[in-house]
Amino acid sequence: MKNAKIFLITLSMAAMFAVSAEAGPREDIIAGFMAQGAGPADPAKGKAMYNANYGTGKVETPKCQSCHGATPQAGGETRTAKPIDPMAVSKAPDRFTDKKKVDKWFLRNCRGVIGRECTAQEKVDFIAFMVTQ
Amino acid sequence: MSDNPTQNKAETGRESRLVKVWDLPTRVFHWSLVSMVFIGIITGYIAPEWWMGLHVWAGYITVTLLVFRLVWGMFGSEYARLETFTFSPVHILEHMKEIISLRPVRHYIGHNPSGAVMIFALLFVLSVITVSGLLVLGGEENQGPLAGAASYAISEIAAPIHNIFVIILIAMIVMHVSGVILEGKLTGENLVSSMFTGLKRVPKGTPPLVHRRARPFAAFLVTATFFAIGGSLLAAFATMPPSGLRHLPANETYETECGDCHAAFHPSLLPAKSWADMMATLDDHFGEDASLDAETANEIALYLAEYAGEEWDTEAANRFRVLDPKHPMQITATPYWVRKHDEIDPETFKRKGIGVKSNCSGCHTDHYSGRFDDQKIKIPEVKVK
Numbered sequence: 001m002k003n004a005k006i007f008l009i010t011l012s013m014a015a016m017f018a019v020s021a022e023a024g025p026r027e028d029i030i031a032g033f034m035a036q037g038a039g040p041a042d043p044a045k046g047k048a049m050y051n052a053n054y055g056t057g058k059v060e061t062p063k064c065q066s067c068h069g070a071t072p073q074a075g076g077e078t079r080t081a082k083p084i085d086p087m088a089v090s091k092a093p094d095r096f097t098d099k100k101k102v103d104k105w106f107l108r109n110c111r112g113v114i115g116r117e118c119t120a121q122e123k124v125d126f127i128a129f130m131v132t133q
Numbered sequence: 134m135s136d137n138p139t140q141n142k143a144e145t146g147r148e149s150r151l152v153k154v155w156d157l158p159t160r161v162f163h164w165s166l167v168s169m170v171f172i173g174i175i176t177g178y179i180a181p182e183w184w185m186g187l188h189v190w191a192g193y194i195t196v197t198l199l200v201f202r203l204v205w206g207m208f209g210s211e212y213a214r215l216e217t218f219t220f221s222p223v224h225i226l227e228h229m230k231e232i233i234s235l236r237p238v239r240h241y242i243g244h245n246p247s248g249a250v251m252i253f254a255l256l257f258v259l260s261v262i263t264v265s266g267l268l269v270l271g272g273e274e275n276q277g278p279l280a281g282a283a284s285y286a287i288s289e290i291a292a293p294i295h296n297i298f299v300i301i302l303i304a305m306i307v308m309h310v311s312g313v314i315l316e317g318k319l320t321g322e323n324l325v326s327s328m329f330t331g332l333k334r335v336p337k338g339t340p341p342l343v344h345r346r347a348r349p350f351a352a353f354l355v356t357a358t359f360f361a362i363g364g365s366l367l368a369a370f371a372t373m374p375p376s377g378l379r380h381l382p383a384n385e386t387y388e389t390e391c392g393d394c395h396a397a398f399h400p401s402l403l404p405a406k407s408w409a410d411m412m413a414t415l416d417d418h419f420g421e422d423a424s425l426d427a428e429t430a431n432e433i434a435l436y437l438a439e440y441a442g443e444e445w446d447t448e449a450a451n452r453f454r455v456l457d458p459k460h461p462m463q464i465t466a467t468p469y470w471v472r473k474h475d476e477i478d479p480e481t482f483k484r485k486g487i488g489v490k491s492n493c494s495g496c497h498t499d500h501y502s503g504r505f506d507d508q509k510i511k512i513p514e515v516k517v518k
Contacts, residue, residue, distance in 0.1 A: 060420035080395035081488020
């Protein structure tokens with residue numbers, strides 16, 4: 001038990017350093033995904049996810065860009081014409097800082113766009129890409 | 134009975150003189166009523182919904198005019214008095230026969246018997262129209278002095294009465310105007326100009342007329358008393374809160390969870406079953422996965438059930454309880470929604486500030502209360518592209 005805890009903390013710290021040098025709510029979230037089995041984040045894979053045309057989820061939303069805009073910096077619009085803040089952390093600094101929101105939207109949007117839930121690895125890759133944007 | 138029917142011009146064929154027949158208040162009443170009926174018809178049939186305020190004011194002024202006319206019918210000058218144009222049925226039928234035969238008819242200084250019937254009928258029809266209108270205003274729109282007293286069910290009875298009597302009124306106006314033209318041709322009188330100048334031409338042989346004068350002070354007292362009593366009665370009714378319009382407490386969970394993606398619709402806009410079904414199928418919510426954790430979903434479901442359409446007696450709640458069987462969770466698919474928005478160009482919905490059909494707040498500035506008043510509709514003007 002104690003060993004597992006130490007392992008988790010070590011993993012979390014590794015994750016923190018992998019993404020950002022500073023600790024904060026976003027780093028905690030990433031650490032959480034790492035605890036679920038994600039390895040080191042790869043922003044390039046996150047970028048590929050954002051630009052991919054899946055078409056395996058719901059017909060209305062074949063890709064991330066359907067709602068979030070052509071680029072992470074652009075910002076998007078819901079199908080009901082509500083503006084969506086950009087995904088890029090540089091444009092919207094509070095992105096990926098609310099654990100509840102992150103879980104809610106990954107669950108909904110992965111199922112809606114890809115047709116399945118995302119893996120912890122995909123989530124950290126995606127967040128890592130948005131942090132670089 | 135009219136005391137002064139005189140021989141007509143064709144028979145006497147002699148010089149005639151002008152006498153004052155319609156006093157100023159009667160003439161002002163006549164043309165004011167014409168204006169109010171005109172405004173009422175235009176705002177009721179043609180003008181967009183948000184002109185309803187003007188329609189209602191035309192109604193209030195019409196009531197005032199009707200009350201005034203009845204009072205003036207007792208205290209006005211000779212020919213304004215109701216008794217001077219109250220004829221027996223036999224007399225009325227005779228006069229109608231004369232008109233229909235298109236022969237020169239007997240001359241009346243005041244209203245002739247057929248015209249008199251029309252006046253009483255108009256007063257009655259206008260009373261029905263204004264009273265039923267007030268009930269619709271209170272029951273359906275939750276506005277006016279009867280907002281609290283009149284339920285939506287009452288307005289469902291009053292609305293068709295209002296509509297049918299307006300059609301009757303229009304038919305009567307056509308008859309009234311045709312009668313004036315016909316009577317003018319048969320007697321050689323210009324009745325329209327008489328209603329402006331108050332003067333009518335009487336044949337020379339007419340004996341000096343004994344005109345009773347108006348009693349404006351008495352008329353004022355009776356009118357004031359009537360409005361004091363009627364007004365306080367309506368004011369008492371007006372203190373009742375609008376019937377079936379509840380207070381909707383804000384629910385932050387509802388507003389953020391649902392409001393993240395679309396306007397947080399007023400819960401009264403769908404019946405409880407629609408909300409329950411919707412909350413049970415969030416993973417496929419109008420083509421999107423809108424899953425919520427059980428605790429959040431439960432809180433929202435309870436809130437929606439507590440304030441669902443059945444719990445309100447507003448126009449919107451009553452109307453949207455009738456669903457499209459194919460889309461029982463979609464407000465914009467309900468027959469009433471479709472009917473009320475079918476004249477709006479689809480491009481209009483794309484304007485900045487609206488975006489999509491489901492964005493009620495784009496035009497209905499009072500959407501948050503669930504009232505959706507006609508006067509509160511404001512369609513944004515600027516186009517996005």
